[in-house]
Amino acid sequence: MTRLIGHSALLVALFVAALGVVLAPIGVKRARQDLVRAMYSATYAMFALVTAATFAMIYALVTHDFSVGYVAQVGSRATPLFYTIISLWGALEGSILFWAWVLTLLSALVVFWNRDREGALIPYTTMTMLSVSVFFLILLAGPADPFTLISPTPPDGPGPNPLLQNHILMGVHPPLLYLGYVGLTVPFAFAVGAMAAGEVATDDWIRLSRRWTLGAWAFLTAAIIAGMWWSYEVLGWGGYWAWDPVENASFMPWLTATAFLHSVMVQERRGMLKLWNLNLIVATFALTILGTFLTRSGVLSSVHAFGEGPIGMYFLVAIALTLLVSFALVAGNSEALASEGRLDGVAARETVFLLNNLMLTAFTFTVLVGTLFPIIAEAARGVKVSVGEPFFNKMTLPICASLLFLMGVGPALPWRRASKDVMRRQLVPPLIGAAIAAFAAIAIGARQVYAVLAFAFAAFALVANLREYWTGIKARMQLRNEDAMTALGRLVGANRRRYGGYVAHIGVIAVAVAITASSTFRKEYEATVKKGQVMDAGAFQMRLVEVYAREEPQRSRIAANVAVLKDGKEIGRLDPAMNFYPTSQQPIPTPAVRSRPWGDIYLNLMAFKQDGSDATLKVIVEPMVPWIWFGGAIICLGAIISMFPARRRSAAWVGAPVPADGRGVAPVPSAAGIMASNSLEGAD
Amino acid sequence: MSGNIEGRKRAALLVAAVIVIGGTFGYLMYGGLDKNVVYFLTPQELLAKGTKVVDVPVRLGGMVAPGSVKWDAEKLDLRFQVMDGVKTVEVHSKGAPPQMFRDNMGVVCEGRFKNGVFESTNLMIKHSEEYRAPKAGQTPQEMYKEMFKTLREDAKS
Numbered sequence: 001m002t003r004l005i006g007h008s009a010l011l012v013a014l015f016v017a018a019l020g021v022v023l024a025p026i027g028v029k030r031a032r033q034d035l036v037r038a039m040y041s042a043t044y045a046m047f048a049l050v051t052a053a054t055f056a057m058i059y060a061l062v063t064h065d066f067s068v069g070y071v072a073q074v075g076s077r078a079t080p081l082f083y084t085i086i087s088l089w090g091a092l093e094g095s096i097l098f099w100a101w102v103l104t105l106l107s108a109l110v111v112f113w114n115r116d117r118e119g120a121l122i123p124y125t126t127m128t129m130l131s132v133s134v135f136f137l138i139l140l141a142g143p144a145d146p147f148t149l150i151s152p153t154p155p156d157g158p159g160p161n162p163l164l165q166n167h168i169l170m171g172v173h174p175p176l177l178y179l180g181y182v183g184l185t186v187p188f189a190f191a192v193g194a195m196a197a198g199e200v201a202t203d204d205w206i207r208l209s210r211r212w213t214l215g216a217w218a219f220l221t222a223a224i225i226a227g228m229w230w231s232y233e234v235l236g237w238g239g240y241w242a243w244d245p246v247e248n249a250s251f252m253p254w255l256t257a258t259a260f261l262h263s264v265m266v267q268e269r270r271g272m273l274k275l276w277n278l279n280l281i282v283a284t285f286a287l288t289i290l291g292t293f294l295t296r297s298g299v300l301s302s303v304h305a306f307g308e309g310p311i312g313m314y315f316l317v318a319i320a321l322t323l324l325v326s327f328a329l330v331a332g333n334s335e336a337l338a339s340e341g342r343l344d345g346v347a348a349r350e351t352v353f354l355l356n357n358l359m360l361t362a363f364t365f366t367v368l369v370g371t372l373f374p375i376i377a378e379a380a381r382g383v384k385v386s387v388g389e390p391f392f393n394k395m396t397l398p399i400c401a402s403l404l405f406l407m408g409v410g411p412a413l414p415w416r417r418a419s420k421d422v423m424r425r426q427l428v429p430p431l432i433g434a435a436i437a438a439f440a441a442i443a444i445g446a447r448q449v450y451a452v453l454a455f456a457f458a459a460f461a462l463v464a465n466l467r468e469y470w471t472g473i474k475a476r477m478q479l480r481n482e483d484a485m486t487a488l489g490r491l492v493g494a495n496r497r498r499y500g501g502y503v504a505h506i507g508v509i510a511v512a513v514a515i516t517a518s519s520t521f522r523k524e525y526e527a528t529v530k531k532g533q534v535m536d537a538g539a540f541q542m543r544l545v546e547v548y549a550r551e552e553p554q555r556s557r558i559a560a561n562v563a564v565l566k567d568g569k570e571i572g573r574l575d576p577a578m579n580f581y582p583t584s585q586q587p588i589p590t591p592a593v594r595s596r597p598w599g600d601i602y603l604n605l606m607a608f609k610q611d612g613s614d615a616t617l618k619v620i621v622e623p624m625v626p627w628i629w630f631g632g633a634i635i636c637l638g639a640i641i642s643m644f645p646a647r648r649r650s651a652a653w654v655g656a657p658v659p660a661d662g663r664g665v666a667p668v669p670s671a672a673g674i675m676a677s678n679s680l681e682g683a684d
Numbered sequence: 685m686s687g688n689i690e691g692r693k694r695a696a697l698l699v700a701a702v703i704v705i706g707g708t709f710g711y712l713m714y715g716g717l718d719k720n721v722v723y724f725l726t727p728q729e730l731l732a733k734g735t736k737v738v739d740v741p742v743r744l745g746g747m748v749a750p751g752s753v754k755w756d757a758e759k760l761d762l763r764f765q766v767m768d769g770v771k772t773v774e775v776h777s778k779g780a781p782p783q784m785f786r787d788n789m790g791v792v793c794e795g796r797f798k799n800g801v802f803e804s805t806n807l808m809i810k811h812s813e814e815y816r817a818p819k820a821g822q823t824p825q826e827m828y829k830e831m832f833k834t835l836r837e838d839a840k841s
Contacts, residue, residue: 391720
């Protein structure tokens with residue numbers, strides 16, 4: 001019954017979505033508002049139906065209905081409820097279903113927030129969202145059908161992939177990733193909608209695109225950081241990034257979206273880079289589809305091997321269609337995309353934005369080549385190769401260093417043209433900061449050129465970004481007699497985009513410093529320790545207290561209880577473990593981590609004697625790792641600050657309550673108000 | 685548009701700049717790829733290549749030959765053989781094994797082939813995605829049952 005409900009809901013959703021796609025052009029061309037409204041209703045209906053199918057699947061999972069194909073594949077009576085529910089995205093079919101649900105949710109939101117706008121932009125945007133939804137619903141109807149019938153019904157299933165039921169972050173990382181990844185469909189839909197409607201010359205769609213990109217980008221940032229954290233906490237190698245194809249797949253759209261968020265400012269301020277921005281939006285969306293193809297088609301084997309599906313061809317067709325339609329539309333709109341402004345001087349903010357885009361594009365291209373090269377080599381020459389980390393590190397380190405540097409130069413320079421005086425005033429303090437950081441880094445033992453450069457440029461960028469706050473606050477304090485906190489609040493309130501951007505910069509700097517520090521100063525120690533004995537790990541010692549075993553319903557666990565000592569005094573206990581799942585051929589390691597702001601002690605159980613008399617431990621001491629996660633949170637905070645329009649009295653703000661004393665933060669408008677508001681951003 | 689000629693000049697300059705930057709970048713990338721591509725070989729392929737693969741980074745993939753795993757816990761020294769059904773290669777690795785090795789398990793070793801032994805710097809266990817129900821008598825559960833018993837008796841004493 002559950003199976004039937006889910007299956008029919010998806011088929012009807014496919015029909016409704018296809019109907020909506022057909023209605024859109026007829027409705028616009030013949031000015032039939034009723035047909036356009038019918039298409040909007042179809043979008044809501046599609047969302048309701050896919051929601052029903054998703055709930056049917058969750059119900060089937062929770063009730064262990066093994067007659068449902070997907071449940072038989074990932075379900076197990078022994079799996080704890082939380083992991084049973086999140087196994088919705090634990091394998092191919094379920095993750096496509098969840099993907100479709102997020103996509104239809106966002107489609108419904110686009111319609112809901114913009115349904116009263118005049119013109120052809122929103123109908124065509126909705127049509128694009130519906131077309132992408134049709135693609136995923138076709139997958140769900142055929143090659144990735146999660147509701148297949150299994151007969152006879154098996155009594156039990158294998159349970160989810162052991163790696164995916166080992167950590168709570170598996171309930172966090174995928175939804176964030178989908179919201180970010182699928183969210184990038186929306187700016188693409190606005191771009192296509194604007195081109196189809198012939199409205200690229202207006203700034204409406206750019207504003208909508210920017211805001212949606214920012215939202216999706218914030219989710220994607222959080223997702224990538226959460227993925228790094230998961231890999232750090234679960235995989236047991238003490239690292240968080242390996243240039244694995246799956247990581248690259250999520251990272252490439254992030255890079256192009258980051259480029260767009262910067263270059264769009266040049267378009268808004270100077271009317272330049274219109275064509276470039278359109279292409280960035282298209283590239284970002286194409287990269288999300290490509291990434292999904294790489295990770296879901298089994299074309300590459302990676303540690304994230306989720307299994308191979310027959311859906312590779314569908315994705316290739318989707319990528320080809322995306323690019324063809326986009327380029328045809330871009331070509332048709334080329335007149336409207338001519339640049340208005342031009343570069344006035346070399347030393348100006350526009351130039352920094354151009355360089356930043358150049359770097360981010362080069363970065364994306366490097367990752368793309370490194371990721372695709374094994375496929376090309378295998379197809380062309382029949383050899384199996386892998387592109388090692390050295391390639392990525394060698395190619396991207398200079399780019400990362402340049403980006404850090406530009407992150408400091410950009411905010412410091414004015415638009416259009418900077419005089420020598422301004423340059424000197426703005427750039428000398430950050431340079432002093434850079435010099436101090438470089439000496440400090442060398443003093444504490446950093447020897448690689450790039451490590452020293454990274455610390456120096458991070459300091460440079462940090463000083464430059466903080467100075468922007470400082471000068472802004474100082475000016476307000478002098479001109480308006482405000483106290484420092486009020487000045488800060490109003491400064492940010494009046495220029496949310498700009499100061500939110502600087503907050504995000506500070507987050508990126510934190511992540512960059514943490515990655516540099518943890519990889520530069522990381523120390524590893526390995527030893528086999530007898531019960532009661534102690535091994536050295538730099539400033540710490542580890543004493544093996546005991547090796548113990550525990551049986552849980554879904555797995556068996558063998559763990560070592562280890563006392564962490566500093567100067568002979570015990571400062572804590574860690575229990576690294578190995579988990580044995582009945583369906584998995586190997587044990588799944590679970591490291592134990594002691595996190596402190598200055599760094600982590602990361603402990604892994606590598607081997608043990610059957611009688612529990614000794615254990616082989618691997619200790620990794622890494623400074624600053626937690627700052628990667630903090631930095632990620634700061635970046636997201638910056639994105640949130642930037643997302644809301646500045647404090648302006650415009651159409652959407654009439655009636656917004658202003659506190660009697662005029663203090664405090666800006667009132668938060670309703671989401672619909674934000675999305676529909678035509679308010680201009682605060683002047684930067 | 686102001687000054688079409690100037691616009692054209694600008695465009696030409698821009699194109700030239702893009703070509704120069706792209707060319708430099710492409711050259712760097714090609715060089716980087718050339719040096720950092722790691723070949724993935726089976727024992728049979730490795731041995732067939734002879735001197736061509738001696739002392740260059742390679743990934744060796746295959747199965748752990750049954751009964752070949754020798755682990756010296758004191759020295760943290762691991763030796764085992766990787767086979768592909770045709771040939772076997774002796775693998776040596778310093779440091780602890782990644783958790784546990786089991787016979788006939790798929791494994792990928794990163795390292796270099798020297799003096800007839802594959803010196804591995806990094807061992808990766810292939811996470812097979814196939815959830816075959818393990819055959820009776822093969823389940824890890826049963827293998828470790830005994831161990832649990834010993835450990836529990838330990839805990840009591």
